Amino acid sequence: MSAHSHDGHLPHEPEKATLEGRNKILGFWLFLGAETVLFGTLFSAFLALRDQVLDGPTSQELFQLPLVALATGLLLTSSLTSVFATQALHMHKVKAMIWWLLVTVLLGLGFLGLEIYEFYHYVHEGHGFTTSAFSSSFYTLVGFHGAHVAFGIVWISLLIGQLAKKGLTVTTAPKAYVAGIYWHFIDVVWVFIFTVVYLMGKVG
Amino acid sequence: MAHGHAVKRYSGLMDWLTTVDHKKIGILYLIAGGFFFLVGGLEAILIRIQLWKPLNDFVSADTYNELLTMHGTTMIFLAAMPVIFALMNAIVPLQIGARDVAYPFVNAIGFWTFFFGAVLLNVSWFTGAAPDGGWTAYAPLSSTTFNGDHGFDYYVLGLQIAGIGTLVGGINFLVTIINMRAPGMTFMRMPMFTWSVFITSALILFAFPALTVGLAALMFDRVFDANFFDPSGGGNAVLWEHIFWIFGHPEVYILILPAFGVISEVVSTFSRKRLFGYSSMVFATILIGFLGFMVWAHHMFTTGLGPVANGLFSIATMLIAVPTGIKIFNWLFTLWGGSIKFTTANLFAVGFIPTFVMGGVTGVMLAAAPADFQYHDSYFVVAHFHYVIVGGLVLGLFSGLHYWWPKMFGRVLNEGLGKLTFWTFFIGFHLTFFVQHFLGLMGMPRRIWTYLDGLGFNEMNLISTIGALLMGLGTIFFLLNIVVTAFKPKNAANDPWEDGRTLEWTISSPAPEYNFKQTPLVRGYDAYWKEKMDGHTEMTPAEPLGSIHMPSPSILPLFMSIGLFITGLGLMYSHGEWGKIAGIEAGYVVGGIGLIITFTCMIIRSLVDDHGFHIEPEELQDKGVKA
Numbered sequence A: 001m002s003a004h005s006h007d008g009h010l011p012h013e014p015e016k017a018t019l020e021g022r023n024k025i026l027g028f029w030l031f032l033g034a035e036t037v038l039f040g041t042l043f044s045a046f047l048a049l050r051d052q053v054l055d056g057p058t059s060q061e062l063f064q065l066p067l068v069a070l071a072t073g074l075l076l077t078s079s080l081t082s083v084f085a086t087q088a089l090h091m092h093k094v095k096a097m098i099w100w101l102l103v104t105v106l107l108g109l110g111f112l113g114l115e116i117y118e119f120y121h122y123v124h125e126g127h128g129f130t131t132s133a134f135s136s137s138f139y140t141l142v143g144f145h146g147a148h149v150a151f152g153i154v155w156i157s158l159l160i161g162q163l164a165k166k167g168l169t170v171t172t173a174p175k176a177y178v179a180g181i182y183w184h185f186i187d188v189v190w191v192f193i194f195t196v197v198y199l200m201g202k203v204g
Numbered sequence B: 001m002a003h004g005h006a007v008k009r010y011s012g013l014m015d016w017l018t019t020v021d022h023k024k025i026g027i028l029y030l031i032a033g034g035f036f037f038l039v040g041g042l043e044a045i046l047i048r049i050q051l052w053k054p055l056n057d058f059v060s061a062d063t064y065n066e067l068l069t070m071h072g073t074t075m076i077f078l079a080a081m082p083v084i085f086a087l088m089n090a091i092v093p094l095q096i097g098a099r100d101v102a103y104p105f106v107n108a109i110g111f112w113t114f115f116f117g118a119v120l121l122n123v124s125w126f127t128g129a130a131p132d133g134g135w136t137a138y139a140p141l142s143s144t145t146f147n148g149d150h151g152f153d154y155y156v157l158g159l160q161i162a163g164i165g166t167l168v169g170g171i172n173f174l175v176t177i178i179n180m181r182a183p184g185m186t187f188m189r190m191p192m193f194t195w196s197v198f199i200t201s202a203l204i205l206f207a208f209p210a211l212t213v214g215l216a217a218l219m220f221d222r223v224f225d226a227n228f229f230d231p232s233g234g235g236n237a238v239l240w241e242h243i244f245w246i247f248g249h250p251e252v253y254i255l256i257l258p259a260f261g262v263i264s265e266v267v268s269t270f271s272r273k274r275l276f277g278y279s280s281m282v283f284a285t286i287l288i289g290f291l292g293f294m295v296w297a298h299h300m301f302t303t304g305l306g307p308v309a310n311g312l313f314s315i316a317t318m319l320i321a322v323p324t325g326i327k328i329f330n331w332l333f334t335l336w337g338g339s340i341k342f343t344t345a346n347l348f349a350v351g352f353i354p355t356f357v358m359g360g361v362t363g364v365m366l367a368a369a370p371a372d373f374q375y376h377d378s379y380f381v382v383a384h385f386h387y388v389i390v391g392g393l394v395l396g397l398f399s400g401l402h403y404w405w406p407k408m409f410g411r412v413l414n415e416g417l418g419k420l421t422f423w424t425f426f427i428g429f430h431l432t433f434f435v436q437h438f439l440g441l442m443g444m445p446r447r448i449w450t451y452l453d454g455l456g457f458n459e460m461n462l463i464s465t466i467g468a469l470l471m472g473l474g475t476i477f478f479l480l481n482i483v484v485t486a487f488k489p490k491n492a493a494n495d496p497w498e499d500g501r502t503l504e505w506t507i508s509s510p511a512p513e514y515n516f517k518q519t520p521l522v523r524g525y526d527a528y529w530k531e532k533m534d535g536h537t538e539m540t541p542a543e544p545l546g547s548i549h550m551p552s553p554s555i556l557p558l559f560m561s562i563g564l565f566i567t568g569l570g571l572m573y574s575h576g577e578w579g580k581i582a583g584i585e586a587g588y589v590v591g592g593i594g595l596i597i598t599f600t601c602m603i604i605r606s607l608v609d610d611h612g613f614h615i616e617p618e619e620l621q622d623k624g625v626k627a
Ligand code: HEM
Pocket: B136, B252, B253, B255, B256, B298, B299, B317, B318, B320, B321, B324, B359, B360, B361, B362, B363, B364, B366, B367, B368, B372, B375, B376, B377, B381, B384, B385, B388, B389, B392, B393
């Protein structure tokens, strides 16, 4: 396999050049299918429990849309920069790829920072994990997503290191490609969280 | 690709701990799953001894609840699932003409996480608190309010860890079957067992994440005082029922579909006939898988969802009987006019058909919502699901094990002992469970520790207990057979039944490390049979002889799973049981260490490329294996 890995001979779509690569990509799509069910179940639990606030603050009192909108902006932008990274992959431009991935990670960190600040703030308002069924299911759903972002940040950071060291090869390419899909997925989940948790929480 | 890489190859115990070979992983699954079958079986026998006469006090009520809960949980998650995975691993890559599964490394992770999850769950016996609220873990029975000890902590964490293994296993087989079929093996030429594994894997993919969430939520309730299912905190106990059964009903099809696959192979082989209605079989399997997701609330008819919901779920459930009926008729028509050989494998298959039909009939009875108010939570339900699970799945597994034993171990099981196994097990089974229908109709509730004299329950309970002992005897005959066979020479032919139809019978028994020296070219359904009919003795190769790339063994999957095990154990004891280390709960510290182990292994795996090694053509010649 290492015979293909000198940059000059890299095939057009290096992520799909080997059976391992194709397996990885297909398996990852399937894994995202499972993740969809996972988040679907978390959403259902949240929807079933979100009115049970007991003595804690309600979502209307709690949520501050400007902050959440800012976090949303950061995450959506990071999705765009991860597309640029994948495009760079297809043009075999390792440097540009690393650069765009770095931007993606930084934006992700920004998002995560805002989320941590947000949670910290909520706890001070009396909205702890154990306050009510609403709070438990809120932190579980949003926290699961946050954990996915954190995992993605660590993963992409490690990938940046590998790309810097090994360059773009038929083994690193599928990894980078798959990380891109993952990042989009958690972005899509966030769009649903923004709508179902925050917007609907403000309105209804 | 002439360059090989020096890879350390292990032998002995280290070989088994580091293997990524699907055939060895299949054997590991069989040993571990078989072991837990014995554990679950022993629990069942103890339950039956307690119930053999009224007002018995062989075990205490508390112990009874633990035995009952652990029996169900063990049988479903730690016995049936892994033995299915054993057959999947041992056979599917061979049936599609592949050299391995798509992710050999992940395959090993799947086994080890299952194994350590299973061990964690059973550790509960030794720490003095096995879970005791039923395998369905209904809230609030499973909450800290009513279950203050650690029993359900073991349940949620043990099953969570084992569940990871199942999920990655499912993804692995989906990708393997989609991407790695030999040339010419189109979807509509795939053997029925492979098809059923394909659909089962898809069900795993979409059902297990729901369980993941349910277990996580229950764990948060128990360990971190969340309020998902606790009404006093605004939680909703019925939510657990929904989440559990959205997973749970697909799970019963995850269990039964592979058995359907086994029966299709065995019946067709030993009737020396093409499977009747192959495409309708495929279609029926897909339809069952699809409908399986729309019927979960038939477990909740008495919860009070209202007549409209009950009506819809009732009809959806009865619909499943249609594709299931298609399958039954296809098996019968396959047998019809065939030159049937009643080998042990075929006896189990032929015994399966009427037994499973009986379970299906009681299923449709239960699916009638108004009638279910009478049957629900009675022994009638116990009879129903044992007819489908033992009379269906377990007979199917026995059939498959006798059929594929030579391919897995190179030795044919003794037919005399096999038939003895069948008859004792089969008669024991019907003795045990047939009478339970009537016990249920007469009003004996399920999950009950003992019963009063004079209710008319005595005789049938005694019969049931005798039957259970007979099933135990059948199992002992099977174990005896394994031991006796192990001492025989390893001389099974490539095609020991002589009527093999599919690719696994074209290679040596057991299959060589690389499965196929040359990838075979598939020219039709029942690929090997087709060649036989055309007068050939082997498959046409689809590629020239060349060096074969193999993945390297690795110890990381084992350590990753040990890490998860430590994490699970630590999390449970984070309420002061173990004191504090540097001001932090010792349980959390231990849990953290476990996670660090797991993540370190993941990072190592990600950073160090696995180049594998090559087996050169000369070595293939040495081993003298025909493709
Ligand atoms: C024609 C097909 C089937 C129908 C119509 C059917 C219907 C039902 C219904 C309505 C119940 C709920 C009974 C109650 O709790 O009152 C039930 C329970 C059950 N069924 Fe089936 N079933 C079918 C096939 C299967 C299969 C293939 C399996 C497993 C291999 C299975 C395993 C179970 C189990 C484990 C339970 C009991 C769960 C519990 O409450 O602990 N069923 N079935």
